Amino acid sequence: MKAFAELLDRLVLTPQRNAKIRLLADYFVTASDPDRGYALAAIAGTLSLATVKPAMIRDLLLERMDEVLFRYSYDYVGDLAETVSLVWEPPSGVVPDDIPLGDAIEKLQTTGRADVRSVVRDMLDRLDTSARFAFLKLVTGGLRIGVSAKLAKQALAEMGGKDVTEIETLWHGLAPPYLPLFQWLTGQAERPVLSTPAVFHSVMLATPIGEGDLDGLDPKDFAAEWKWDGIRVQLANIGGTRRLYSRSGDEISGAFPDVLEAADFSGIIDGELLVGGTSRTNRATRTFSDLQQRLNRKTVSRKMLDEYPAFIRAYDVLFSGETDVRPEGFLARRAMLGDLMERASPQHFDLSPLVPFSSWEELDQLRSDPPDPVIEGVMLKRLDSPYTAGRAKGPWFKWKRAPYNVDAVLMYAQRGHGKRSSYYSDFTFGVWTEIDGKETLVPVGKAYFGFTDAELEILDRFVRDNTTERFGPVRAVRAEPDFGFVVEVAFEGLNRSTRHKSGVAMRFPRIARLRQDKLPHEADRLETLQAMIESKS
Structure with a gap:
């Protein structure tokens, strides 16, 4: 010790x-x-x-x-x-x-x-x-030492002279105390063979569109898809073993047995979990709040299955059968994914449609006026891009639409007033930016409404369990790239401000929903907010 x-x-x-x-x-x-x-x-x-x-x-x-x-x-x-x-x-x-x-x-x-x-x-x-x-x-469980899981994996890679992507591939198939992993890294044994290949694989992430990101890029090199307002999931069916994971690798199979049972294809797919109709031709996609009715449950009733039918809108394929196809280009993988979806249950799976466009201006117009209110924006994917873990700037972009919605990280909390005086209900949140070469959270707003009483209980418990510092009545909460609390913030306007360290001020911000399916490093960036101001100008 x-x-x-x-x-x-x-x-x-x-x-x-x-x-x-x-x-x-x-x-x-x-x-x-x-x-x-x-x-x-x-x-x-x-x-x-x-x-x-x-x-x-x-x-x-x-x-x-x-x-x-x-x-x-x-x-x-x-x-x-x-x-x-x-x-x-x-x-x-x-x-x-x-x-x-x-x-x-x-x-x-x-x-x-x-x-x-x-x-x-x-x-x-x-x-x-x-x-x-x-x-x-x-x-x-409260180390608070400024080290993320990603940093620890990089240290393992340096220790063993391996590529960190190899460790990422094995990570979710191994368990503490990781004896096979260390034996491999020290040359005492061969690379571990996972007991089941139906394990979570780190997802590929998109970079938010910022000012100038599209300059010099040819629209012909990219495909566009709608960005749907559900939760990102990964479904694996390998060797008869079926699993459903959130984007952070948490298994959520118990809440969606209907989707797993219908996965009669072999492979691992990446997609958006949504609630909607019962067929590809009759599928009015419902809101995130409908999806939340089934999230975070170990089991679901027949009534809930009927009232909130879930399906996956497939974005990508990682494994076709037991063959790793991630090194293939996007178009080649999409063709494989299309074949899988053609044979899949139409009640539980469909293929994310491509959005035809010929210029960034045309795509901007489509993004601003999408055909479905559950669409958050568009995704841009380079046609030749392999599927790689993490967020490498260039292959994939996400371009959210107005009105203004961003994902932010809780930074500070203060007790409320009246009936909320015993709860931490006033929250300051921030987004990421680079300061002196370091990724840093900067406050961009404060909100004390928008959440339900049940959600307030969750927020209050997180603040109490993860306080790092106290400043009079204000508590600083743990906020690190791989640990913290992400909330979706909705606001009516955005302006430049000299009073705030971030240089921006939100108009009527509110917490639209809790994003417990996201890690803090997936929250938005200050550059995204600055781009919103420029766009409005």
Whole structure:
């Protein structure tokens, strides 16, 4: 645990990306199994210790400390793990000792709920202050060290001399403590063979259209598709195993058994999950709020299946059968996808139609006046582009339509007034931009309405669980590229402003919906808002 604690301390104090990668790579080389695998899982957010809750940690401390004194300490420090690590007093005669990281994790994973309190208490007694802090951050899932899963994967690639895309391909088919992965990276074993190929593969993302992005590009080199207002999904049916994943790799098969059952083709497709009619010729696409009725459910009733029939509008194909076709160009993949969709159930699948256009001006007009209100804009895809993970600028673009809607990241929260005085209901949100060579969130607006009472509960819980700093009544919330809360913000207008750090001000902003299917790095950019102002001019 001491080596892991030292790694966390150094990562927190190291702002440079490449230096963080070196620290991680050095740790992965020197640490033993399974410690390094569990450390990787903790950093990448794939480690789950469901039996340990912050409330338990608090109760354990209150067995040995006056509650009023704890409240004062917690209020001053502002972080539960740091507070407990500093004030915890082991029994007299107990000498601090090191506990291997792997031993601690496996002990907690194999301990029943009835005994977990005593196990955690014993570990807190045996660890010194620094290791105790690392342990508490580990078990409560709140590292906050400025390292994303993507950065950790890059460190693995450097450690093993591999291409990071190879690691991305394997990632979702492996589990902590990643023993086969490290054996491969260190040359002790061959490349891991996944038990089922029906695993999630990192999706290809589009770059938002900004000012000048289309300059010098020939419309003849691109195809255009409508951008539908659903959620991006990946459906896999390989070797008889069927899975449905969100864009972030979370399995959502249980909420959409009808779609999975109808997937009688073999392969992996990328598309938009929507709610609509029952055939390709009678399919009025319904709103995102209708789709939300089925999201985040483990099971669905027959009534819900009938009232909210789901289907996938297919964008792309990653595997045809068990053949990886991602290296093929867009047109070649679309032809394969068309063949798959011709044979697929028309009630549950269709092919995303292409939008004919001959100039950017013509496409802009189509984007501004689409044929369906559920269309958010258009997607542009280079005809020869392979399907590559991540967001490489150039192959794919997304061009949203007016009225103004952007995806932003929660940054700050404040308690409301009246009946909302006990909730964090006033939210400041931001978008990304580059400052001094670093991707940074800058505030662009504040909203305190637009969400339902149920959504307010979700937002309030996130703020309380992920507060990083306090400024009087205002709380800063965790907002990192791969961890945070994305909201779709709707607003009536946009103007330049010298009062705001971002240089823009929104008119009547409101939170249109919660985008828990998106990661913060997928939120919009300041350049997109600036382009909106230029367009209005």
